[in-house]
Amino acid sequence: MIVDDEELLRSGVSQILGVAPDLRVVAACHGGEAVEAARVRQPDVVLLDVRMPDVNGLSVLRELRALPRPPQVAMLTTFDTDEYLGEALRLGAAGFLLKDTSPADLISAVRALGTGSGCLSVPMTRRLRAPATANPAGPELATLSPREQQVLALLADGLSNAEIALRLHVSTGTVKDHVSALLTKLHVDNRVQAAVLATRAAVPATPAPAR
Numbered sequence: 001m002i003v004d005d006e007e008l009l010r011s012g013v014s015q016i017l018g019v020a021p022d023l024r025v026v027a028a029c030h031g032g033e034a035v036e037a038a039r040v041r042q043p044d045v046v047l048l049d050v051r052m053p054d055v056n057g058l059s060v061l062r063e064l065r066a067l068p069r070p071p072q073v074a075m076l077t078t079f080d081t082d083e084y085l086g087e088a089l090r091l092g093a094a095g096f097l098l099k100d101t102s103p104a105d106l107i108s109a110v111r112a113l114g115t116g117s118g119c120l121s122v123p124m125t126r127r128l129r130a131p132a133t134a135n136p137a138g139p140e141l142a143t144l145s146p147r148e149q150q151v152l153a154l155l156a157d158g159l160s161n162a163e164i165a166l167r168l169h170v171s172t173g174t175v176k177d178h179v180s181a182l183l184t185k186l187h188v189d190n191r192v193q194a195a196v197l198a199t200r201a202a203v204p205a206t207p208a209p210a211r
Contacts, residue, residue, distance in 0.1 A: 001043035002028040003060065004076065005052040009099070013047065013076075016103045023110055031055035035063045043071050045113045047097070050077040050084055058087055065092040072113040076101075085196075094190050095119035117160055118192030140186045141197075148185070151178040155191055156198040 002010050002017075002025060010028040017023045026041040031052040038046065046064060050057040061073055074095030075088045085096055095118050097109055109119040144152065147168075154164045161175045168175070179191060188194050 001026055001034075001038060001041060001046045001071070002076075003031055003034040003046060003052075003057075004028075004049040005030050005054065009049075013106070016106055017110060019103075020107045020111075023107065023114075031057060031060050034060045035067075038064055038067060038071060042069055045110055046071045046073045047076040047110070048073055048093075050075050050088070058084075058091060061088060061091050061093055072116065074109065074113055074119060089193050089196060092189055094192055096192070112160060115160075116191075118190055118195065120158065120192060120195065143185045144182055148178050148182045151175060152182055152194060152198045155179070156195040158195070 002013050004010050004013075014025045014028050017025055026043050027037045029037050031049070032054045034046070034048070034055075048057050048061060048064070057075065057077070061075070064070060064073055070092075072094040073092070074097050075084065075093050076097050076099060077084065078099045088096060094113055094116075095109060097106065097119065101109070112119050141149070141152075150168065151164060154167060159167065161172050161179065165172045165175045179194075183190070183194055186194055186197060188197065
């Protein structure tokens with residue numbers, strides 16, 4: 001589902017996603033209609049604008065995440081400030097995409113969101129990696145096993161479970177188990193929150209063991 005106050009953008013994004021045979025846009029609406037549309041259409045993924053004249057996108061995000069069957073929500077916006085990023089992630093957003101994201105990257109992001117993975121646009125990742133945003137690792141990071149720290153570092157690089165599995169020469173199921181464990185230990189709700197924490201704490205990747 002696409003939520004934006006601009007009809008032209010809704011139409012454009014719908015056309016882009018419509019090219020992918022495995023994706024279907026079930027609704028495209030402005031912010032005031034979003035929560036009811038989500039209740040009726042039950043989308044797996046919502047692309048949600050942050051700033052809309054009729055409603056605050058962050059308020060819509062809060063309501064969407066409170067639904068009995070909450071969708072994976074990525075904020076789609078022209079504003080790449082830390083304020084919006086931090087608040088959106090705190091409220092349970094699974095991703096943060098800028099409106100100049102390429103069509104191919106947008107399709108890939110929606111696919112990742114549909115599988116429960118998160119997504120951050122490249123400019124947002126670079127912003128997080130700026131020296132000013134790096135902080136010492138918190139006590140939660142110290143509770144991770146060496147393998148969990150390795151998986152976390154690869155999450156911060158934007159890799160999917162399948163890509164991490166290939167990198168570490170383990171099964172995708174094993175990676176899922178590590179991700180689940182590290183989310184619990186870090187007290188975060190999703191992969192993107194974990195990746196942001198890792199990037200800001202400058203978690204180093206450890207070398208993969210030999211096969």
